[in-house]
Amino acid sequence: MLSQTAEYALRAVLYLADSGSDQPVRVGEMARALAIPQNYLSKILHQLARARVLTSNRGKLGGFRLAVAPESMALAQIVVLFDRLDERRRCLLGRPQCSDGTACAAHTRWKDVAERVSVFFRETTVADLLQRNPAVPV
Amino acid sequence: MLSQTAEYALRAVLYLADSGSDQPVRVGEMARALAIPQNYLSKILHQLARARVLTSNRGKLGGFRLAVAPESMALAQIVVLFDRLDERRRCLLGRPQCSDGTACAAHTRWKDVAERVSVFFRETTVADLLQRNPAVPV
DNA sequence: CTAAATTATCATATTATCATGATAAAGACA
DNA sequence: TGTCTTTATCATGATAATATGATAATTTAG
Numbered sequence: 320m321l322s323q324t325a326e327y328a329l330r331a332v333l334y335l336a337d338s339g340s341d342q343p344v345r346v347g348e349m350a351r352a353l354a355i356p357q358n359y360l361s362k363i364l365h366q367l368a369r370a371r372v373l374t375s376n377r378g379k380l381g382g383f384r385l386a387v388a389p390e391s392m393a394l395a396q397i398v399v400l401f402d403r404l405d406e407r408r409r410c411l412l413g414r415p416q417c418s419d420g421t422a423c424a425a426h427t428r429w430k431d432v433a434e435r436v437s438v439f440f441r442e443t444t445v446a447d448l449l450q451r452n453p454a455v456p457v
Numbered sequence: 458m459l460s461q462t463a464e465y466a467l468r469a470v471l472y473l474a475d476s477g478s479d480q481p482v483r484v485g486e487m488a489r490a491l492a493i494p495q496n497y498l499s500k501i502l503h504q505l506a507r508a509r510v511l512t513s514n515r516g517k518l519g520g521f522r523l524a525v526a527p528e529s530m531a532l533a534q535i536v537v538l539f540d541r542l543d544e545r546r547r548c549l550l551g552r553p554q555c556s557d558g559t560a561c562a563a564h565t566r567w568k569d570v571a572e573r574v575s576v577f578f579r580e581t582t583v584a585d586l587l588q589r590n591p592a593v594p595v
Numbered sequence: 596c597t598a599a600a601t602t603a604t605c606a607t608a609t610t611a612t613c614a615t616g617a618t619a620a621a622g623a624c625a
Numbered sequence: 626t627g628t629c630t631t632t633a634t635c636a637t638g639a640t641a642a643t644a645t646g647a648t649a650a651t652t653t654a655g
Contacts, residue, residue, distance in 0.1 A: 320545040320571070323613065330550055345631070359614055365633065377632045378622025407458040412468055412586070425585040432577045433458070439570045447563040448550070461643065483601070497644055503603065515602045516652020 325401040327355050328363050332372065332397055336389040336445050343375075343382025363401075370400050389446035398440055407433045463539040465493050466501050470510065470535055474527040474583050481513075481520025501539075508538050527584035536578055546571045 321329070330353050338344055346364060350357035364383050368375040374386045385392070398404055411429050459467070468491050476482055484502060488495035502521050506513040512524045523530070536542055549567050 321549065326549070326551060333550065343631095347631090356614055358616070361632075362634090368632095375632065376622075377620080377630090378624095379630045380623065381621090381631045383632090411459065411464070412471065413464060425581055428581065429577060432573050435570050435573060439567060443563050443566065481601095485601090494644055496646070499602070500604090506602095513602065514652080515600090515650075517600045518653060519601045519651085521602090 321398060322402050324363060325398045327353075327360060328367060328397050328401055329394065331355070331360060331364060332367070332385070332392070332445055333448055335373070335383060335385050336449055341384065343380065343384050345382045349383075366400055367397070370396075372396060389449060390444055392445045393441055394443050394445065394448075395440040404437065404440060407436060459536060460540050462501060463536045465491070465498060466505060466535050466539055467532065469493070469498060469502060470505070470523070470530070470583055471586055473511070473521060473523050474587055479522065481518065481522050483520045487521075504538055505535070508534075510535060510538075527587060528582055530583040531579055532581050532583065532586075533578040542575065542578060546575060
Protein backbone atom coordinates (compact mmCIF):
# COMPACT_ATOMS: atom_id res chain seq x y z
CA MET A 320 0.00 0.00 0.00
CA LEU A 321 2.74 2.41 0.97
CA SER A 322 6.20 2.42 -0.52
CA GLN A 323 8.98 1.15 1.67
CA THR A 324 10.24 4.69 2.03
CA ALA A 325 6.90 6.10 3.18
CA GLU A 326 6.51 3.31 5.71
CA TYR A 327 9.97 4.00 7.11
CA ALA A 328 9.10 7.69 7.40
CA LEU A 329 5.90 6.91 9.22
CA ARG A 330 7.62 4.57 11.63
CA ALA A 331 10.36 7.08 12.29
CA VAL A 332 7.89 9.84 13.11
CA LEU A 333 5.99 7.44 15.33
CA TYR A 334 9.20 6.62 17.15
CA LEU A 335 9.90 10.29 17.78
CA ALA A 336 6.36 10.92 18.95
CA ASP A 337 6.53 7.90 21.20
CA SER A 338 9.83 8.85 22.76
CA GLY A 339 8.02 11.86 24.09
CA SER A 340 10.96 13.72 25.53
CA ASP A 341 12.01 17.02 24.05
CA GLN A 342 15.61 16.08 23.52
CA PRO A 343 16.71 15.43 19.95
CA VAL A 344 17.01 11.77 18.93
CA ARG A 345 20.00 10.70 16.88
CA VAL A 346 19.75 8.86 13.59
CA GLY A 347 21.90 6.04 14.88
CA GLU A 348 19.56 5.28 17.74
CA MET A 349 16.48 5.34 15.52
CA ALA A 350 18.08 3.22 12.83
CA ARG A 351 19.03 0.59 15.38
CA ALA A 352 15.64 0.60 17.11
CA LEU A 353 13.63 0.46 13.89
CA ALA A 354 15.97 -1.80 11.93
CA ILE A 355 16.31 0.66 9.07
CA PRO A 356 19.62 1.21 7.24
CA GLN A 357 21.15 4.27 8.89
CA ASN A 358 22.13 6.25 5.80
CA TYR A 359 18.84 5.54 4.15
CA LEU A 360 16.95 6.68 7.23
CA SER A 361 19.16 9.73 7.40
CA LYS A 362 18.04 10.85 3.98
CA ILE A 363 14.39 10.26 4.83
CA LEU A 364 14.68 12.27 8.05
CA HIS A 365 16.34 15.05 6.13
CA GLN A 366 13.41 15.20 3.72
CA LEU A 367 11.01 15.32 6.65
CA ALA A 368 12.99 18.17 8.16
CA ARG A 369 12.97 20.10 4.89
CA ALA A 370 9.19 19.68 4.82
CA ARG A 371 8.95 21.12 8.36
CA VAL A 372 7.63 17.91 9.82
CA LEU A 373 10.76 17.53 11.92
CA THR A 374 13.44 19.90 13.11
CA SER A 375 17.07 18.91 12.99
CA ASN A 376 20.10 20.02 14.92
CA ARG A 377 23.66 19.25 14.01
CA GLY A 378 26.57 18.85 16.31
CA LYS A 379 27.27 17.12 19.51
CA LEU A 380 23.81 17.48 21.02
CA GLY A 381 22.09 17.23 17.67
CA GLY A 382 19.38 14.98 16.35
CA PHE A 383 15.78 15.12 15.18
CA ARG A 384 12.60 16.24 16.90
CA LEU A 385 8.96 16.61 15.90
CA ALA A 386 8.20 20.11 14.66
CA VAL A 387 4.50 19.83 15.46
CA ALA A 388 2.40 18.13 18.12
CA PRO A 389 1.39 14.57 17.16
CA GLU A 390 -2.28 15.51 17.52
CA SER A 391 -2.06 18.01 14.69
CA MET A 392 0.14 15.97 12.38
CA ALA A 393 -1.90 14.10 9.77
CA LEU A 394 -0.45 10.96 8.22
CA ALA A 395 -0.94 12.54 4.80
CA GLN A 396 1.61 15.23 5.65
CA ILE A 397 4.23 12.53 5.92
CA VAL A 398 3.16 10.07 3.26
CA VAL A 399 2.65 12.70 0.58
CA LEU A 400 6.36 13.48 0.60
CA PHE A 401 7.16 10.01 -0.70
CA ASP A 402 4.04 8.57 -2.35
CA ARG A 403 1.64 10.18 -4.81
CA LEU A 404 -1.46 9.77 -2.70
CA ASP A 405 -3.86 11.68 -4.91
CA GLU A 406 -2.98 9.53 -7.90
CA ARG A 407 -5.18 6.85 -6.44
CA ARG A 408 -8.26 8.93 -6.91
CA ARG A 409 -8.03 9.12 -10.65
CA CYS A 410 -9.69 6.65 -13.00
CA LEU A 411 -8.51 3.11 -12.53
CA LEU A 412 -7.86 2.74 -16.24
CA GLY A 413 -6.28 6.13 -16.76
CA ARG A 414 -9.21 7.37 -18.80
CA PRO A 415 -9.03 11.14 -18.45
CA GLN A 416 -12.72 11.77 -18.99
CA CYS A 417 -13.64 9.70 -15.97
CA SER A 418 -12.87 12.58 -13.65
CA ASP A 419 -16.03 14.45 -14.53
CA GLY A 420 -19.70 13.67 -14.92
CA THR A 421 -19.27 11.18 -17.75
CA ALA A 422 -17.93 8.49 -15.46
CA CYS A 423 -19.69 5.16 -15.56
CA ALA A 424 -21.32 3.55 -12.55
CA ALA A 425 -18.31 1.41 -11.72
CA HIS A 426 -15.94 4.34 -11.81
CA THR A 427 -18.19 6.28 -9.51
CA ARG A 428 -18.01 3.41 -7.08
CA TRP A 429 -14.24 3.36 -7.42
CA LYS A 430 -13.93 7.05 -6.69
CA ASP A 431 -15.98 6.53 -3.55
CA VAL A 432 -13.61 3.82 -2.35
CA ALA A 433 -10.53 5.83 -3.25
CA GLU A 434 -11.92 8.86 -1.48
CA ARG A 435 -12.19 6.86 1.72
CA VAL A 436 -8.53 5.94 1.50
CA SER A 437 -7.66 9.56 0.99
CA VAL A 438 -9.78 10.69 3.92
CA PHE A 439 -8.13 8.14 6.17
CA PHE A 440 -4.68 9.59 5.52
CA ARG A 441 -5.87 13.18 5.79
CA GLU A 442 -7.81 12.74 9.02
CA THR A 443 -5.80 10.20 10.95
CA THR A 444 -3.07 11.79 13.04
CA VAL A 445 0.20 10.52 14.38
CA ALA A 446 -1.35 10.67 17.83
CA ASP A 447 -4.09 8.29 16.71
CA LEU A 448 -1.50 5.67 15.89
CA LEU A 449 0.15 6.04 19.28
CA GLN A 450 -2.73 4.93 21.46
CA ARG A 451 -2.07 1.23 21.29
CA ASN A 452 -3.34 -1.48 23.64
CA PRO A 453 -6.49 0.47 24.37
CA ALA A 454 -8.07 -1.09 27.44
CA VAL A 455 -8.35 -4.60 26.11
CA PRO A 456 -11.22 -6.53 27.64
CA VAL A 457 -10.37 -10.00 28.89
CA MET B 458 -2.95 2.44 -7.21
CA LEU B 459 -2.35 -0.35 -9.68
CA SER B 460 0.99 -1.19 -11.20
CA GLN B 461 1.48 -0.25 -14.83
CA THR B 462 1.34 -3.92 -15.74
CA ALA B 463 -1.97 -4.55 -13.96
CA GLU B 464 -3.50 -1.48 -15.57
CA TYR B 465 -2.41 -2.66 -19.00
CA ALA B 466 -3.91 -6.06 -18.30
CA LEU B 467 -7.19 -4.53 -17.24
CA ARG B 468 -7.36 -2.29 -20.28
CA ALA B 469 -6.56 -5.18 -22.58
CA VAL B 470 -9.31 -7.33 -21.13
CA LEU B 471 -11.71 -4.39 -21.39
CA TYR B 472 -10.78 -3.99 -25.04
CA LEU B 473 -11.51 -7.62 -25.74
CA ALA B 474 -14.81 -7.48 -23.89
CA ASP B 475 -15.74 -4.31 -25.72
CA SER B 476 -14.90 -5.66 -29.16
CA GLY B 477 -17.67 -8.14 -28.53
CA SER B 478 -17.18 -10.34 -31.55
CA ASP B 479 -16.07 -13.92 -31.12
CA GLN B 480 -13.13 -13.68 -33.47
CA PRO B 481 -9.69 -13.63 -31.89
CA VAL B 482 -8.02 -10.24 -31.66
CA ARG B 483 -4.34 -9.94 -32.54
CA VAL B 484 -1.73 -8.46 -30.23
CA GLY B 485 -0.70 -5.94 -32.86
CA GLU B 486 -4.17 -4.46 -33.10
CA MET B 487 -4.56 -4.21 -29.35
CA ALA B 488 -1.12 -2.73 -28.84
CA ARG B 489 -1.84 -0.05 -31.40
CA ALA B 490 -5.31 0.73 -30.11
CA LEU B 491 -4.25 0.88 -26.46
CA ALA B 492 -0.82 2.44 -27.02
CA ILE B 493 0.97 -0.33 -25.18
CA PRO B 494 4.38 -1.67 -26.33
CA GLN B 495 3.55 -4.74 -28.38
CA ASN B 496 5.99 -7.24 -26.95
CA TYR B 497 5.25 -6.12 -23.44
CA LEU B 498 1.55 -6.55 -24.03
CA SER B 499 2.22 -9.90 -25.60
CA LYS B 500 3.77 -11.18 -22.39
CA ILE B 501 0.89 -9.84 -20.31
CA LEU B 502 -1.68 -11.49 -22.55
CA HIS B 503 0.23 -14.73 -22.33
CA GLN B 504 0.06 -14.59 -18.53
CA LEU B 505 -3.67 -13.94 -18.73
CA ALA B 506 -4.06 -16.93 -21.02
CA ARG B 507 -2.11 -19.18 -18.67
CA ALA B 508 -4.43 -18.06 -15.88
CA ARG B 509 -7.44 -19.05 -17.99
CA VAL B 510 -8.74 -15.51 -18.20
CA LEU B 511 -8.14 -15.50 -21.95
CA THR B 512 -7.75 -18.17 -24.58
CA SER B 513 -5.08 -17.87 -27.24
CA ASN B 514 -4.71 -19.28 -30.70
CA ARG B 515 -1.56 -19.24 -32.76
CA GLY B 516 -1.23 -19.14 -36.47
CA LYS B 517 -2.75 -17.22 -39.25
CA LEU B 518 -6.20 -16.78 -37.73
CA GLY B 519 -4.85 -16.61 -34.21
CA GLY B 520 -5.22 -14.06 -31.45
CA PHE B 521 -6.76 -13.68 -28.01
CA ARG B 522 -10.32 -14.02 -26.75
CA LEU B 523 -12.04 -13.84 -23.39
CA ALA B 524 -12.33 -17.26 -21.78
CA VAL B 525 -15.26 -16.22 -19.60
CA ALA B 526 -18.25 -13.91 -19.97
CA PRO B 527 -17.52 -10.34 -18.81
CA GLU B 528 -20.34 -10.57 -16.28
CA SER B 529 -18.63 -13.33 -14.37
CA MET B 530 -15.09 -11.98 -14.56
CA ALA B 531 -14.16 -10.04 -11.43
CA LEU B 532 -11.45 -7.39 -11.65
CA ALA B 533 -9.60 -9.19 -8.87
CA GLN B 534 -9.09 -12.22 -11.12
CA ILE B 535 -7.03 -10.05 -13.42
CA VAL B 536 -5.28 -7.73 -11.01
CA VAL B 537 -4.20 -10.48 -8.63
CA LEU B 538 -1.95 -11.93 -11.33
CA PHE B 539 0.24 -8.82 -11.29
CA ASP B 540 -0.30 -6.98 -7.98
CA ARG B 541 -0.38 -8.33 -4.45
CA LEU B 542 -3.83 -7.10 -3.61
CA ASP B 543 -4.14 -8.65 -0.17
CA GLU B 544 -0.94 -6.97 1.01
CA ARG B 545 -2.94 -3.79 1.41
CA ARG B 546 -4.99 -5.25 4.19
CA ARG B 547 -2.11 -5.78 6.59
CA CYS B 548 -0.99 -3.23 9.17
CA LEU B 549 0.12 0.08 7.69
CA LEU B 550 3.32 0.00 9.71
CA GLY B 551 4.11 -3.66 9.23
CA ARG B 552 3.43 -4.44 12.87
CA PRO B 553 2.60 -8.14 12.86
CA GLN B 554 0.43 -8.05 15.96
CA CYS B 555 -1.99 -5.64 14.35
CA SER B 556 -3.71 -8.46 12.50
CA ASP B 557 -5.42 -9.73 15.62
CA GLY B 558 -7.41 -8.26 18.49
CA THR B 559 -4.59 -6.10 19.81
CA ALA B 560 -4.89 -3.59 16.99
CA CYS B 561 -5.31 0.02 18.00
CA ALA B 562 -8.29 2.15 17.00
CA ALA B 563 -6.53 3.70 14.03
CA HIS B 564 -5.51 0.35 12.64
CA THR B 565 -9.02 -0.92 12.93
CA ARG B 566 -10.15 2.05 10.88
CA TRP B 567 -7.45 1.33 8.35
CA LYS B 568 -8.49 -2.28 7.99
CA ASP B 569 -12.02 -1.12 7.33
CA VAL B 570 -10.86 1.15 4.52
CA ALA B 571 -8.58 -1.50 3.06
CA GLU B 572 -11.37 -4.04 3.16
CA ARG B 573 -13.53 -1.76 1.03
CA VAL B 574 -10.81 -1.59 -1.60
CA SER B 575 -10.56 -5.34 -1.60
CA VAL B 576 -14.33 -5.77 -1.91
CA PHE B 577 -14.37 -3.38 -4.85
CA PHE B 578 -11.95 -5.52 -6.83
CA ARG B 579 -13.62 -8.76 -5.84
CA GLU B 580 -17.17 -7.68 -6.65
CA THR B 581 -16.79 -5.37 -9.63
CA THR B 582 -16.85 -7.23 -12.92
CA VAL B 583 -15.43 -6.45 -16.32
CA ALA B 584 -19.01 -5.98 -17.51
CA ASP B 585 -19.51 -3.26 -14.90
CA LEU B 586 -16.71 -1.25 -16.45
CA LEU B 587 -18.17 -1.58 -19.92
CA GLN B 588 -21.44 0.25 -19.37
CA ARG B 589 -20.18 3.74 -20.02
CA ASN B 590 -22.17 6.84 -20.92
CA PRO B 591 -25.16 5.64 -18.94
CA ALA B 592 -28.17 7.70 -19.99
CA VAL B 593 -26.72 11.10 -19.19
CA PRO B 594 -29.38 13.66 -18.24
CA VAL B 595 -29.08 17.03 -19.97
C1' DC C 596 4.56 -29.04 -48.94
C1' DT C 597 5.35 -24.23 -48.69
C1' DA C 598 4.59 -19.57 -47.25
C1' DA C 599 2.56 -16.25 -44.46
C1' DA C 600 0.84 -14.84 -40.09
C1' DT C 601 0.68 -15.19 -35.41
C1' DT C 602 1.66 -16.45 -30.49
C1' DA C 603 5.51 -18.16 -27.33
C1' DT C 604 9.87 -17.52 -25.53
C1' DC C 605 14.40 -15.81 -24.63
C1' DA C 606 17.85 -12.22 -24.10
C1' DT C 607 18.75 -7.72 -23.06
C1' DA C 608 18.11 -2.69 -22.22
C1' DT C 609 16.14 1.05 -19.44
C1' DT C 610 14.35 3.16 -15.43
C1' DA C 611 12.90 3.69 -10.63
C1' DT C 612 13.23 2.14 -6.01
C1' DC C 613 15.85 0.64 -2.32
C1' DA C 614 20.11 0.58 0.04
C1' DT C 615 25.21 1.28 1.31
C1' DG C 616 29.61 3.74 1.95
C1' DA C 617 32.43 7.78 2.17
C1' DT C 618 33.13 12.54 2.85
C1' DA C 619 31.87 17.48 3.83
C1' DA C 620 29.74 20.91 6.83
C1' DA C 621 28.24 22.51 11.24
C1' DG C 622 27.45 22.82 16.20
C1' DA C 623 29.00 21.92 21.25
C1' DC C 624 32.30 22.29 24.48
C1' DA C 625 36.88 21.91 26.78
C1' DT D 626 41.13 27.23 18.89
C1' DG D 627 40.75 22.39 18.29
C1' DT D 628 38.36 18.18 18.59
C1' DC D 629 34.48 15.40 18.80
C1' DT D 630 29.85 14.27 17.44
C1' DT D 631 26.32 14.75 14.48
C1' DT D 632 23.58 15.97 10.30
C1' DA D 633 24.04 17.00 5.16
C1' DT D 634 25.39 15.53 0.80
C1' DC D 635 27.40 12.92 -2.88
C1' DA D 636 28.68 8.75 -5.33
C1' DT D 637 27.79 4.24 -6.12
C1' DG D 638 25.70 -0.48 -6.07
C1' DA D 639 21.68 -3.88 -5.89
C1' DT D 640 17.20 -5.20 -7.10
C1' DA D 641 12.74 -5.08 -9.20
C1' DA D 642 9.59 -3.06 -12.58
C1' DT D 643 9.13 -1.64 -17.13
C1' DA D 644 10.13 -2.03 -21.91
C1' DT D 645 12.42 -3.55 -26.42
C1' DG D 646 14.34 -6.70 -29.98
C1' DA D 647 15.11 -11.12 -32.04
C1' DT D 648 14.01 -15.83 -32.79
C1' DA D 649 11.38 -20.26 -32.30
C1' DA D 650 7.06 -22.76 -32.57
C1' DT D 651 2.51 -23.27 -34.31
C1' DT D 652 -1.47 -22.79 -37.28
C1' DT D 653 -3.95 -21.63 -41.59
C1' DA D 654 -4.38 -21.44 -46.43
C1' DG D 655 -3.03 -22.11 -51.00
